[in-house]
Amino acid sequence: MRYAQSVADLVGNTPLVRLNRVTDGIAATVLAKIEYFNPGGSAKDRIAANIIDAAERDGSLRPGGTIVEPTSGNTGVGLALVAQQRGYRCVFVVPDKVAEDKRAVLRAYGAEVVVTPTNVEPDDPNSYYSVSDRLVRDIPGAFKPNQYANPNGPRSHYETTGPEIWRDTEGALTHFVTGVGTGGTISGTGRYLREVAGSSVRIVGVDPVGSIYSGDDIHGYDVEGVGEDFWPPAFDPTVVDAYERVSDAESFAMTRRLAREEGLLVGGSSGMAVVGALRVARDLPADAVVVVLLPDHGRGYLSKIFDDQWMTARGYDVEPVASVLPAHSTQEHSA
Template structure:
């Protein structure tokens, strides 16, 4: 087949089964490999859609300049469209982006302006603000604004979603993707849920981003925002393309776990992919270990190619300098629970137990937090500090049932979760839970992690 230009080759990327990395997980785990797009990323899909929609609306005229804030991949897609259609490009990027991404954009004729990462979005130095100012100052320019331009979502609703549905013959039960601008996650999820409302969607977030807490509480917490290294996912803003209604769950992934999984994808599956691909796979597999059943089909999006990260996650010195190199002796959740006696029993209460009995149990066992189990399933938790504040506010609660005062369930983690992951999760939440090889539930607290670090 002969194509008229490079942009006609966008889409219809392959679906590949994970074998080694998904070993032991029930169900089928598939990845949609988006680096087969001509710009080596899934951003090609929405880049051409934003350009063509702007042309139809008369916003982008011949000889115009495309100006965008990008982490690199969207810029590449826009640059290819610009080459094919005769536009100029100026891109603003945060200084945490890899040199390879900057060089690639320059190679296809774009001008790149590098801006500081650690400034607020509204700061005039941020890459968002610089792009907007350039758009205001340069005549006949178009600012796609991938964060709030709903053509982003539409591109994936029209292409990625139908491709996944057709490739799995409608058998998909779970969809997982990193969430950055939100277009690929939400456009695809919207289409899939229209075909089958029972499809479960899992958004992958990073520590330092606001998405997970906002989904779970409705609160935009600025305390959640802090610098992180992973490129392409997470945000310190709420883009209009992020439709939380079509995202059922969020999983956060650390920079280190994302980087290590990225290298494992190349080494164990032959998939030479980018850093956020490691985030997506690590987070999705963590979720799948506890939730996927026989017969389920999970599809994970792998957004881009590894060539853009040769100086970072694929560079041993860079990995070593950031403490990211895999260390087989590094303690895990499995190591912690493996040192416990064989007759270990989880201290727990039932929803029907009295608050008075729960307090007595905490005093007797000298624990500050207890999971709530109903028929062997974890349904909630109680902690001494929250319990105390509730009883001070309403003393009659001491005679109530645990179900009247319990908090959300503690999070289950995989046995291979390392100490830094466990530490970051407990710092943000309560204790965490893990199942041993026999299916027995264990609790891991801050004390357990401190002890593991010092032993």
């Protein structure tokens, strides 16, 4: 019989899918690595087991303990999947810009969720960093994985994401493009690709307008799970060759296009990454191979990016879709 011992064993080996319609006019091959095929729906599933294994080995996390982490949602789901199997409780601290859909997903996996204000400095006592630190002090047996500084995050991508991309492109990869959040994905994947391919692969980080990585004008932005207002210790900037800076409007418009034109229901950071990848690919020759990592599923954004009223209320354009229904058919009918 062929089966997995638990759902946590299904992490990794996500597929590459060619983008066809949004790449119109581009000669290069642009492949999307679809991370929502991980059981928890995102690339963050990859880091959870390594982080928890290391904490168990060094005694930071003991039987019956509680995992407390600041997260935009995806890391929380990955940690919750592993925690379920090992008998740990989870408390996740999220900024209030995180959609209620994503908070509901965390609760569905059995976690408790604490919501904090988004637009405060990292060292503000009400920031999700500070609140998580306080909860670790107040909850007996609590452990904070601290994905922003934990080396097991980048190591997970070095051991899995990078090798998968190199294997599946059969060494033909020329460009790797991904959003930068905690920095773990680009640092670990980029380091692996550097080791196997040297300078023949270009590593490009995609960053929201307002983030510290690609500009000096640091301010809030709506896209979730990417960008930062400080330099995380887990991030290795030396692996990055270039950055593409993308606005929220561009990110969200592409996110909606990916659903309607490519059949990929993904989050806003995926749309952002694709905008960056298409800029990179625009002038490349036909033998170039660009892989762009799409970090998560769109299920956590249905009430935001995929909701026309939310989009227009925030000042974002919504492309009208003509109905094929006769006018009388759009009226509600009672049984």
